[in-house]
Amino acid sequence: MNFKDEQISGRQLALLLFCILISTTILILPALVVREAKQDAWMSILVVTILGILSGLLQVRLGCRFPGKTIIEYSKEITGRFLGSLLGLSSILLMFYINVIVIREFIELLKTEYFPETPMEVFAFTIVLAAAYIIRRGLEVLCRTNEILLPFEIFFILGGLLLIFKDLEFSRLLPVFAGGAIPVLKGVYPATVFFAETYLILVILPALNNPREATRPVVAAVVAAGIFHTVLSIAVLALLGLETADRYFSVIDLFRYISVAGIIERQEALVMAIWVGTGLVKIGLYYYCTCLATARWAGLRDWRPLVFPTGVLLVLVSIVHFPDISVLQETIIKIIPMALSIQIGLPLLLLIIAAFRGKGGSAGEKAA
Amino acid sequence: MKKQLSLLLCAAIILIVTAGCWDYRELEQRGLVCCLGLDRAAEPGKIKMTVSVIRPGEVSSDTGAGGVVRSKAAYYTATGDTVFETTRNFLMQSSRRLFWGHNRNLIIGEAMAREGVFNVIDRFVRGVEPRLRSWVFVAGGTEAKEIVETVSKMEDGPGAELDALIKSSTSLSVVPQVDLKLFIERLNSKTAAAVVPRLELIRAGEKTDAGDYPGTSGPAGAAEPKRQRLKLSGTAVFKGDRLVGWLNKAESRGLLWALGKAQSSIVVVKCPGDESSLASLELLELISKIKPEKRGNRIVITVEVQTESNLVEQQGTADLATPEALRSLERRHATVVKNEIHATVKKAREYNADIFGFGEAIERKFPQEWKELESRWDEAFPELEIELKVKSRILRVGRITRPVGPR
Amino acid sequence: MLSKFVRWLQRRLFKQVPEEPFNLAEKATKPGRLKISSNLNNNLARLQELYYRCDDTVMRRFEIGSGRLGGLIVYLEGFVDQDRVSEIMDGLMLLSRLTDPQCSKMKAEQSFDLIVNQCLVAGETNLVENLQQVTQGVFRGELALFINGVARAVLIDLKGYEHRNVSIPETEVVIRGPREGFIEELVTNLILLRRRIKGPQLKVEKIFLGEQSATAVAITYVKGIADDKIVEEVRRRLKRIKIDAVLDSGYLEEYIEDAPYSPFPTVGNTEKPDVVAAKLLEGRVGILVDGSPFALTVPHLLVEAFQVSEDYYSRPFYASMTRLIRIVAFMITLLLPAIYVAVQAYHPEMIPTILVVRMAGAREGIPFPALLEAFLMLAIYELLKEAGLRMPRAVGQAVAIVGTLVLGEAAIRSGIVTPAMVIVVALTGITGFVIPPESESIAVLKFPLLFAGSFLGLFGVMLLVFVLVAHAVSLRSCGVPYTSPLAPAAYGEWKDVFIRAPWPLLQRRPGVIDRQNLRRQPAEQTPQPSKGKSSRLPEKNEGSPDEF
Known part of the structure; x- marks a missing residue:
């Protein structure tokens, strides 16, 4: 089992990461950050972008040290068989759990905003089915699908922003920096977890056709996502002010309030189009990484047989695990320390130990 | 692979056939609400809702026949304990489930407004269907029910007519345009007070109130005795979620001057040099700023208003196309604006309602001082020092330089 | 197996064995x-x-x-x-x-x-x-x-038999451009091709396929432009075929296709020699079959559905506009019925109020749900299309009258379908013809999309679109990704996808197909006013050579 049949280019990686950094996040991030940082939420997001770049660099550095291997293999190599497989398992579980949250968030959006009467099993089933269909065809197909759909989604978002622009009042962003740095930093905390999602490259980096040049796409994706979220949070704040914090899906209101000449009105269904496209790519990527990492962890030759059982688990857990939407929202906050320790802490730890024990070639040596 | 596919296909078909499409609802199964009135019911604590529901079939058929004037909406009234319960109670009268997605008008009865609206407004933000762009009105002097009934009888598209009325009011600027989102924002604010246009019912033959323009009562009233019409008249002022009083036409315009929300408006002044005749000035551009300033340890609000207008009409024979005359007109224009804003401020102090959003302005400029001020805003607001700086300009005088009349 | 059983049955029933025919x-x-x-x-x-x-x-x-x-x-x-x-x-x-x-x-x-x-x-x-x-x-x-x-x-x-003369093809009509079409005779077809690409670099490899038909099949490509790997792949796939008879190139199409179970065609076909020549010059391989006026070209990519030969013969602005129109038409014909049903049944708040009132009014008293209405109309449309295609020309008028009057006018008047639905279906039908290469796949795909739209609203439509895109990008045609140059993206080639850039700018052949001889023509060929005196009107009658 190797990545020979899976080759993605740097640009595809950048688009893929950009997509997962924006997809689930666009709807819930503004509310989470505004709750802490008030009007200065956009500053928090700028700060987070810098953190995101740093964590991305860290993850790339670790990945490049062990070319052709995933975190599952080199965590064993660095810390020994037993501890290494425990660490690998923790990453797998995190990927699975985040995916469960994303799927459930997806379902909650659909049920709250569009289809109150349709049972959520239908959505869980269809979403996971579509994701399974695509990842059985491999990472390359996922990347290409994203490559085709992402421009449309960006176009929709920018179009929505353009249409709502006349209704934005930027005075709602004032006062700037009223509470000092503390609220801004508090807002950074919940947002970091969304930007550290680049840690999936620890699994997919070997598929890159030129793994040595992973830095550029990762940084580009994080920066683009940072700008994107900043713009979007400014727009949401300029429309809703501090009410942003009260909404489950604040960006929806941006589209809901659109009204141009009495013809183009209430384009909230567009958000769904964006959400389905980007959300499915994100779910698919997590799904793929979970299956692949599990296969490597268990020493299987092929990951494809895992697609079906993992899918069933995803459907079941996403339905059963959260009793209601408020528990889901709480879980998103509660999981942050755990997630961050695996997304950023674990790579940092591994990198330090690897450097001390001299495991793996550093990127510079191999290139020379 | 093929086996799996066919299995899935079968599963999908069985799912669709057995479970059906849950949220699928045909257009004709939805009652398209175009206007909603909220009132207190006779029973204590109950809510009375009146909705105007479009009868789409008649709208369509009428277009072909031409000349047939029929009411194209039906109105229903229902009562209940909460808004949503009442909404469903309509199903006892009409088979169609109400659909709020196209409701543009939300009319609150005066009695309900005076009691407070928090308890009834929640549903319209929480729910998926209602639109944030619905206009909010307060029915002045009547129940909202009567207004909705009148709306239902309107000719060219019930609901749309009210929508057009409030939209076209920008050329007159005597009432604020308030949609649900803006209303909610003000209700959510601790200090700023909500304002809502007042909607009044004119019964045929009745005299309109004194502040109205002469001649606007129209010929229709005389011709058809039973016809009732609606009129935007002034502004309702809320304190918290309760209606506390009204602003008349001039005061409403004062509010718009201060907020910079007037798009076009007519100011009538006496002609300089000929005090017995009048001139009309049409507002073209308005820029207003509310600037809090610190003077010592006091905070003073400066309201800066800049207007640009054209002379559009003149009575008498005075030559107004001279720089001196225009400067004089400008001063008179500024005085009118100033007086109207002063009147509004006076009313706002009287109601102790921060309808200008001075509090927010202070918060944005002086967040530190605001923390202390916020807690005692109710005492501070009536005492707040307010300075007015009005600068009016008149740029053009129209196509002729001299008025009509013998030279 | 079956024939044995039948004979056994006959023996049992008629007590006699029919004579085994001597073959x-x-x-x-x-x-x-x-x-x-x-x-x-x-x-x-x-x-x-x-x-x-x-x-x-x-x-x-x-x-x-x-x-x-x-x-x-x-x-x-x-x-x-x-x-x-x-x-x-x-x-x-x-x-x-x-x-x-x-x-x-x-x-x-x-x-x-x-x-x-x-x-x-x-x-x-x-x-x-x-x-x-x-x-x-x-x-x-x-x-x-x-x-x-x-x-x-x-x-x-001494071959000499009757065949059709070279004539204007009926499927690909052009206003400007060559009008010759292939005929059923291979030799003539090859000559039509040879006349466009002169020299031995145009290779023609003949093989005979079909146990019964022994049909001559010619693999044509331009040596030095076509990728040898693709040529070898085509050769291998054709030689592998064991088939009774090849009566049309369509038989071969399904045998050399990469994904025969996909609704998207991965083999292109055309009736026009100039189109084949253009494709050969882009590094593709053409397959001409004796007895068929349709030549096959591989690799066939999705974007080719939007590229029409006339684009390259008419002026670039107009060509670019029509190309964009084709892309829009593609989306309309694929998605319009699904989106129409989804929006009116699930998201009516999106529709402008006046329109929604009209639509609701039209739906009053319609006995069928919108889904069934759409499905019926689409099915009837496909039926009419098929009938129009198969019937003798003489009865065409009758079918047209029945189609328009009975199904359109009368159906609306009697309140069986809404006028809006008729418009939607008609638009879908018309736009379907704008992109003939994909019209078959669209005709098939719009039904599942319609069901998805009425089952789960716009979510269903998007979900299915997502899956379809995923399916399309996973396809390959002779090793070339079907959706290139969209994905994997090659932005440099988009100037011949969404628009048709002027010829002097199209200096390169598509890189996904052709890897060896990319440059089509030297750069800087746009005519420039010659330097020196040329700012004045030419005094003599000799223009600078690059003006011609």
Whole structure:
């Protein structure tokens, strides 16, 4: 089992990461950050972008040290068989759990905003089915699908922003920096977890056709996502002010309030189009990484047989695990320390130990 | 692979056939609400809702026949304990489930407004269907029910007519345009007070109130005795979620001057040099700023208003196309604006309602001082020092330089 | 298996066994490796046996060179040029050189060589030694000549049969551009192609496919432009085919397709030689099949559906506009019915109020749900289309009247369908014709999309679109990703995808197909005003050469 049949280019990686950094996040991030940082939420997001770049660099550095291997293999190599497989398992579980949250968030959006009467099993089933269909065809197909759909989604978002622009009042962003740095930093905390999602490259980096040049796409994706979220949070704040914090899906209101000449009105269904496209790519990527990492962890030759059982688990857990939407929202906050320790802490730890024990070639040596 | 596919296909078909499409609802199964009135019911604590529901079939058929004037909406009234319960109670009268997605008008009865609206407004933000762009009105002097009934009888598209009325009011600027989102924002604010246009019912033959323009009562009233019409008249002022009083036409315009929300408006002044005749000035551009300033340890609000207008009409024979005359007109224009804003401020102090959003302005400029001020805003607001700086300009005088009349 | 059962049944029922038919055809086409005998009579007898009840074969004995040698010619009536047959026979019968004293001593073998080398005035001759080859030749329109005493035969290519003249193709109509279309005859088709690409770099490889039909299939490509790997792949796929008969290029299409179970075609077809030439020059491989006016081209990519030959002949702005229109049409025809049903049943708040009131009014009293309405209308439309295609032209009028009046007007008047739905379906139908290469896949795909839209609203539509996109990007045509250059993206090539850039800017062939000879033409060919005096009007009548 190797990545020979899976080759993605740097640009595809950048688009893929950009997509997962924006997809689930666009709807819930503004509310989470505004709750802490008030009007200065956009500053928090700028700060987070810098953190995101740093964590991305860290993850790339670790990945490049062990070319052709995933975190599952080199965590064993660095810390020994037993501890290494425990660490690998923790990453797998995190990927699975985040995916469960994303799927459930997806379902909650659909049920709250569009289809109150349709049972959520239908959505869980269809979403996971579509994701399974695509990842059985491999990472390359996922990347290409994203490559085709992402421009449309960006176009929709920018179009929505353009249409709502006349209704934005930027005075709602004032006062700037009223509470000092503390609220801004508090807002950074919940947002970091969304930007550290680049840690999936620890699994997919070997598929890159030129793994040595992973830095550029990762940084580009994080920066683009940072700008994107900043713009979007400014727009949401300029429309809703501090009410942003009260909404489950604040960006929806941006589209809901659109009204141009009495013809183009209430384009909230567009958000769904964006959400389905980007959300499915994100779910698919997590799904793929979970299956692949599990296969490597268990020493299987092929990951494809895992697609079906993992899918069933995803459907079941996403339905059963959260009793209601408020528990889901709480879980998103509660999981942050755990997630961050695996997304950023674990790579940092591994990198330090690897450097001390001299495991793996550093990127510079191999290139020379 | 093929086996799996066919299995899935079968599963999908069985799912669709057995479970059906849950949220699928045909257009004709939805009652398209175009206007909603909220009132207190006779029973204590109950809510009375009146909705105007479009009868789409008649709208369509009428277009072909031409000349047939029929009411194209039906109105229903229902009562209940909460808004949503009442909404469903309509199903006892009409088979169609109400659909709020196209409701543009939300009319609150005066009695309900005076009691407070928090308890009834929640549903319209929480729910998926209602639109944030619905206009909010307060029915002045009547129940909202009567207004909705009148709306239902309107000719060219019930609901749309009210929508057009409030939209076209920008050329007159005597009432604020308030949609649900803006209303909610003000209700959510601790200090700023909500304002809502007042909607009044004119019964045929009745005299309109004194502040109205002469001649606007129209010929229709005389011709058809039973016809009732609606009129935007002034502004309702809320304190918290309760209606506390009204602003008349001039005061409403004062509010718009201060907020910079007037798009076009007519100011009538006496002609300089000929005090017995009048001139009309049409507002073209308005820029207003509310600037809090610190003077010592006091905070003073400066309201800066800049207007640009054209002379559009003149009575008498005075030559107004001279720089001196225009400067004089400008001063008179500024005085009118100033007086109207002063009147509004006076009313706002009287109601102790921060309808200008001075509090927010202070918060944005002086967040530190605001923390202390916020807690005692109710005492501070009536005492707040307010300075007015009005600068009016008149740029053009129209196509002729001299008025009509013998030279 | 089944026939055995049927015979068993017949035996049980009728107590008699129908006679097993003696398969002469099989014997004729598979004569084994029968050597040609040196005795002419033996050959004749064997041929007569082989061609039993093939009454259109002509076997004629005659004397060569005033009776010096016995000869036999075999050919199919009407398949060879009768004039040239008489010409050759004439020459042979009166052949005087064999009566020369010098030659009179010659053995039959020598005479045969002499005849073949010096006396046959024909294009292609072919010496064969067994009757199987003779049979193949004869049934391909060649004339076989046997000479007594020689255990060989010569096949002379005298093909000459009736075929359609080169005419304007009916499927791909152009206003500006060449109007020649392929016909059913391979030789003519190849010439049409050769006239456009001159020189030996245009390769034509012929193979024969079909056990029964032995159809000539020509693989054509331009050496030096086409990727050798793709050519080899095509060759391999074609040679692998074991098929009864190839009656049209459509038969081959499904055998060489990468994904025969996909709704998207991964093999292109065209009736126009200029289109094939253009595709060959982009590094594609063309497959021409005898008996079919449709040439196949591989690799076939999704974007080719939007590229029409006329784009390249008309001016770039107009061509770019029509290309964008085609893309919009593609989306409309695929998604409109689904989105219409989804929006009106799930998201009516999106529709402008006045429109929604109109739509709701039209729906009053319609007995069917919108889904069924849409499905019925779409199905009826497909039905009408099919009927319009198959019916004799004379009854066309009747069908058109029934279609428009009964189904359109009357259905609305009687309140069975809404006018809006008729508009939607009509628009879908019309736009479906804008992109003929994908029209088949669209016709199929719009039904599942419609169901998805009415089952889960816009979410269902988007979900299915997502899956379809995923499916499309996973396809390959002869190793080339089907959706390139969209994904994997090659932004440099988008100037020939969404727009048609002016020719001087299209300096490169598509890089995904062609990897070796990318540059199509040198850069900087846009005419520039010549320097110096050219700012004034030319005084003499000699323009600078690059103005022409």
